[in-house]
Amino acid sequence: MSIETEIQPVGSPAVGAPPAVAAKCSASRRAVALGAFTSAYAGLVHLVVAPEHLGHWWVFGVFMIAVGVGQIGLAGWVLRRPGTSSAMVGILGSLAIVAVYFVAHTRGIDIGPAGDDGHGGGHDAETAGPAAIAATVGELVTIGAFITLLPLMLRRRVVNLLGALGLGAWALWLLGGLG
Amino acid sequence: MALTRREMLKLGIAGSAAVALPLQRVVSGAVAQTRIAESSLPAPFTVPFAVPPVITPHRTDATTDYYMLTQKQSTVQILPGINTPVWGYNGIVPGPTIDVQQGRQVLIRQVNKLPDRHPIAGYQPWTSTHLHGSPSLPQFDGYASDITRPGQYKDYRYSNTESARTLWYHDHGVHHTAENAYMGLAAFYRLHDPLEVSLPIPKGNYDIPLMIHDAMFATDGQLIGDDHDHSGIMGDVILVNGRPWPVMQVEQRKYRFRILVGSMSRSYRLKLDSGQMMTVIAGDGGFMPVPQPVSVLRTGMAERYEVIIDFANIPIGQRVVMRNLPRSDSDDNNISYTHTDKVMAFDVVAPSSSSANNEIPAVLDPNNPVMALQPAQAVARRTMKLDRSKGQWTINGTSWADVVASGYKKVMANPKLNDIEIWTIENASGGWFHPLHIHLVDFKILDRNGLPPLPQELGPKDVVYVGENETVRLIMRFGPHLGKYMIHCHNMVHEDHDMMTQFEVGTGGPDPIRAALPKWGSPPAP
The missing domain is CATH 2.60.40.420 (Cupredoxins -  blue copper proteins)
Incomplete structure (x- = not known):
């Protein structure tokens, strides 16, 4: 059974539904609202810091704007059409952004005018500032909220994948792979 | 359905990695190191003096001396009985001295075998080696963004056509020059010529x-x-x-x-x-x-x-x-x-065990072309203002970040080959003194705050001390090479943050980054 059929439209509880089903719908609505809110919040943070990144290199700035607009758009989409598809897009999109954040602030990403041709320049791992941390926390909450919207089997796979990624990151750190 | 405890645990592992690991770099960098007690330092004038060893070439041919230097970490006792990790050329601090005769070409294979990360600051120690005092080609000048990463090596070539002088080679890697040099990447390079040999000065x-x-x-x-x-x-x-x-x-x-x-x-x-x-x-x-x-x-x-x-x-x-x-x-x-x-x-x-070369001649080098330059020869005059803005050190309001953002196109000056110019260096802010280094050229100091230069400045220079609230005028001829060269404060911390810009002599000079790329691997001696 897909989640599209599980989740009632926000604001219209199932009339005469059993208490357990009603509670499940209510929890799903809260998850949708929380995930949408944190996604929009992370998107706003990205838009706020976009001018600063534009100053470094226009591609960085455009990336920030695209991420910000995408996260706010995702929030609207999930609120309008809550379901497995929008939840999975939210999870994978947020995960990708967290991954970029993780690499940029541990190893550094060697692209941009200082790193053209894979040579020259030299990009340090960036210092994680308050805005970056705030956006990342928002994205992690988004992922956690949207996971609860997934069907059981898919949900189990996604959680296992995230757990494995987390363990891998910690192992890399312990082995000195993150410097 | 709400998250189960097992799911919370798995997501907690992932979330904590995502948040904490990027932050640990900030936290570890902020850990205060405790300064060693003064009582544990050696009393002044108790440690015997020593000079760095002179290195011999790996091989020579009719025109060139070949060296290989490995930038690597080692542990030394700078303070007696206390081990200090350092980064040195061939693992020693200062690095080995290189002696060169004028006109002999030198090739130095610089091999970066530094650790993947700085032990405290955590950055990757890329390097770029500058032979300070040499009019090197752009690709061999230690251009800050021409970096050699750990595991890479690069061959630097020097023609040594300039007059006898004391040079030094040191790291110039973008944003980490101070940390790399502080760890020990610096050494002497002495260039000798017939004039020096003829002078009866101590040798x-x-x-x-x-x-x-x-x-x-x-x-x-x-x-x-x-x-x-x-x-x-x-x-x-x-x-x-x-x-x-x-x-x-x-x-x-x-x-x-x-x-x-x-x-x-x-x-x-x-x-x-x-x-x-x-x-x-x-x-x-x-x-x-x-x-x-x-x-x-x-x-x-x-x-x-x-x-x-x-x-x-x-x-x-x-x-x-x-x-x-x-x-x-x-x-x-x-x-x-x-x-x-x-x-x-x-x-x-x-x-004295020798009376030879025990004089101070009345005349040393009366014919140095730099000291013959006259203001009337100048075809352009420029002003460089040294300042600090939004936490960054700047020259005329710009920094190396602006050069990088322009794709290395932005230049502060574009003299033609052999043009003579007068530059006025203003440090009006009074916040700090700035020893300004202009790559490629030697210059003559014309005046300091409108007064004659200090006695020790009455010779050819490539660094000028610009004190707080001082204005200094310099005259120089741009050459002998075309290309882009750096201008920067030699307070290496200022240089890293980000008091560095560049000028270009003429057009069409070699690309300082791409004309001689580093290579990966452990190379043989050249």
Whole structure:
């Protein structure tokens, strides 16, 4: 059974539904609202810091704007059409952004005018500032909220994948792979 | 359905990794290192003086001397009994001295075998090697963004056509020059020519390099690199050739000392406690026209002054101390500690064992073309304003970040080959002193605040000390190469944050980054 059929439209509880089903719908609505809110919040943070990144290199700035607009758009989409598809897009999109954040602030990403041709320049791992941390926390909450919207089997796979990624990151750190 | 405990655990592992691991770099970088107690430092003038070893070429042919230097970490005892990890060329600090005859070409294979990360700061130690004092081609000039990463190597070629002088090679990697040099990546390079050979000045065992710098040590022996909000790294230990306040045994005769301030941020006012004069015979760009005696030698980072000190009239058994006077003005940005007013000592222990080359000639190099430059020859005049804006150090309001953002196209000046220009360097803010280094060229200092230059500045230079609220005018001829070259403050902390820009001589010069790319791997000797 897909989640599209599980989740009632926000604001219209199932009339005469059993208490357990009603509670499940209510929890799903809260998850949708929380995930949408944190996604929009992370998107706003990205838009706020976009001018600063534009100053470094226009591609960085455009990336920030695209991420910000995408996260706010995702929030609207999930609120309008809550379901497995929008939840999975939210999870994978947020995960990708967290991954970029993780690499940029541990190893550094060697692209941009200082790193053209894979040579020259030299990009340090960036210092994680308050805005970056705030956006990342928002994205992690988004992922956690949207996971609860997934069907059981898919949900189990996604959680296992995230757990494995987390363990891998910690192992890399312990082995000195993150410097 | 709400998350189960098992799911929470798995997501917690992922979430904590995502948040905490990027933050641990910030936290570990912020951990305060505890400065070693003053009582654990050696008493001044108890450690014997030493000079860095001179390295011989791996091989030579009709035109070229070939060297290979490996940048690597090693552990040394700078403070007796305390192990300090350092980064050195061939693992020694200072690195090996290279002696070269004018006109001999040199190839140095620089191999970066540094660890993947700095032990405290955590950055990847890419390097770029600058031969300071050499008019090198752009791709061999240590262009800051022409980086060689750990595991890579690069061949640097030098033609050595310039006049005899004291050069030094040191790291210039973008944003980490100060940390890399502070860890030890610096060494002497002496260029000799027939004029020098003909002068009866002290030579051989009486020609002594002195690399002066300061450092601070943690209780675990690590170097403390606090840059005081990007203002400067200041140490409480004065090192000469890597030894704390050493004592040197000398004969009753003249010695030639090649003084190089290798400090990251500290300037010095050197004076002998015997009251003797030091006679300056050469500056950054080689011999002065005539010797210049000084009682106090003010010198900033990267400046080189060759001085002759005469111990002939000092009784055997007497000690002469080279002191570092505190600055008299209220703008002193150097941080003083108990023993930073001392540099080294000379114990006179024997009569002179050789009377050869024991003179100070009345004339040294009267024909240096740089010193013949006249303001009327200038085809352009430019002003460089040194300032700080939004936490970054800038030149005319721009920084290396602007150069990078332009794809390395932005230039502060674009003189044609062999153009002569006058540059006015203004440090109106009064916040800090800035020893400004202009790559490629030697220059003549025309005046300082409208007055004649200091006596030691009456020779060819490539670094000019621009003190607080000072304005200095320079004249220079741009050549002998086309291409892009850096201008920067030689307070290496300022340079890293981000007081560096560039000029381009003519057009169509070699690309400083792509014309000679580094390679991966462990290479054989060249």
